[in-house]
Amino acid sequence: MSAPDTLTITRPDDWHLHLRDADALAAVLPDTARQFARAIVMPNLRPPVTTTAQALAYRERILAARPRDGAGSDFEPLMTLYLTDNTPPDEIRRAREAGIVALKLYPAGATTNSDAGVTDLRQCAKTLEAMQREGILLLAHGEVTDGDIDIFDREAVFIDRVLTPLQRDFPALKVVLEHITTKEAAQYVAGASAQTAATITAHHLLYNRNAIFTGGLRPHFYCLPVLKREQHRIALVEAATSGSHKFFLGTDSAPHATNMKEQSVCAAGCYTALSALELYAEAFEAAGALDKFEAFASFNGADFYGLPRNSGTVTLKRESWALPEVLPFGATGLKPLRGGQELGWKLAA
Numbered sequence: 001m002s003a004p005d006t007l008t009i010t011r012p013d014d015w016h017l018h019l020r021d022a023d024a025l026a027a028v029l030p031d032t033a034r035q036f037a038r039a040i041v042m043p044n045l046r047p048p049v050t051t052t053a054q055a056l057a058y059r060e061r062i063l064a065a066r067p068r069d070g071a072g073s074d075f076e077p078l079m080t081l082y083l084t085d086n087t088p089p090d091e092i093r094r095a096r097e098a099g100i101v102a103l104k105l106y107p108a109g110a111t112t113n114s115d116a117g118v119t120d121l122r123q124c125a126k127t128l129e130a131m132q133r134e135g136i137l138l139l140a141h142g143e144v145t146d147g148d149i150d151i152f153d154r155e156a157v158f159i160d161r162v163l164t165p166l167q168r169d170f171p172a173l174k175v176v177l178e179h180i181t182t183k184e185a186a187q188y189v190a191g192a193s194a195q196t197a198a199t200i201t202a203h204h205l206l207y208n209r210n211a212i213f214t215g216g217l218r219p220h221f222y223c224l225p226v227l228k229r230e231q232h233r234i235a236l237v238e239a240a241t242s243g244s245h246k247f248f249l250g251t252d253s254a255p256h257a258t259n260m261k262e263q264s265v266c267a268a269g270c271y272t273a274l275s276a277l278e279l280y281a282e283a284f285e286a287a288g289a290l291d292k293f294e295a296f297a298s299f300n301g302a303d304f305y306g307l308p309r310n311s312g313t314v315t316l317k318r319e320s321w322a323l324p325e326v327l328p329f330g331a332t333g334l335k336p337l338r339g340g341q342e343l344g345w346k347l348a349a
């Protein structure tokens, strides 16, 4: 069979996204709004979005940053709250009534803007109970933070120490293990209850940890959880293309200004929103699984969250184009992953 020249799928959603705030929000939102109908917006602002009132105010700022008309003007942000040791159980009902869909678990110190995160999930039992009751999802940055655990093992150890007991104690709580990076995570999710799912980024499908070290240290490939060995990348591709409904698209597009990335201490995060669908299509095509792409990008996430699937379609065309090296973003710009290089698919306007 010859390779197709176009790929038309139901409008997709991004189930894990960082939009930031203020000028940064205005700079990046149009990229996502062009590609996706909806996105789960991460709450790791400074200060973090911990209350329903803050999330609703943030939602208004996002709506105000949408393109006025044409593509992206109907983009819908799906809001989340940042779980802390002290999130009151009462907040959960307020959140549900306000249309907030999930709380985000950041183990304290695990990633960008996670200082206010949870130090011990056992302290959150009452709140988790309320989430289970109200049908609010828990989204996990699944890494332990102990200094004695090797950084490449932190996801697997999180599954054993945190996720397995959590799902035993709250079996009806829907949990998304975000941005999975290992075969342990793919296997765990595939074998876990129907209340369990995972997002997978384009960069973890396309790259292994060699990308960070090719010819020198490459900060634009540094994100958390960090890229892993090739055997893990292969396991993620297998999970994404397996046809399992438990795996879906979440870019984890995480903008950091160039001066924050090209630094003695480089911020964690890759910017992929500008060309997310193109990057995913490349990964699915390399696996000979373009026929599995639509469910991964457009159906599985909505079904798991209990939200309607989108109507309408988007079309990707086989066309070679060079991704810009730097995008406008503050004084130093924003370098997208793969910037300056060719992509083989292009989202039709």
Ligand SMILES: NC(=O)N[C@@H](CC(=O)O)C(=O)O
Residues within 6 Å of the ligand: 018, 044, 111, 112, 113, 141, 222, 223, 224, 225, 252, 254, 255, 268, 269, 270
């Ligand atoms: N993925 C990252 O490396 N960074 C994210 C935070 C996160 O999702 O862990 C960010 O906010 O920059």
Ligand SMILES: [Zn+2]
Residues within 6 Å of the ligand: 111, 141, 178, 179, 224, 225
């Ligand atoms: Zn994370």
Ligand SMILES: [Zn+2]
Residues within 6 Å of the ligand: 016, 017, 018, 042, 252, 254
């Ligand atoms: Zn993230």
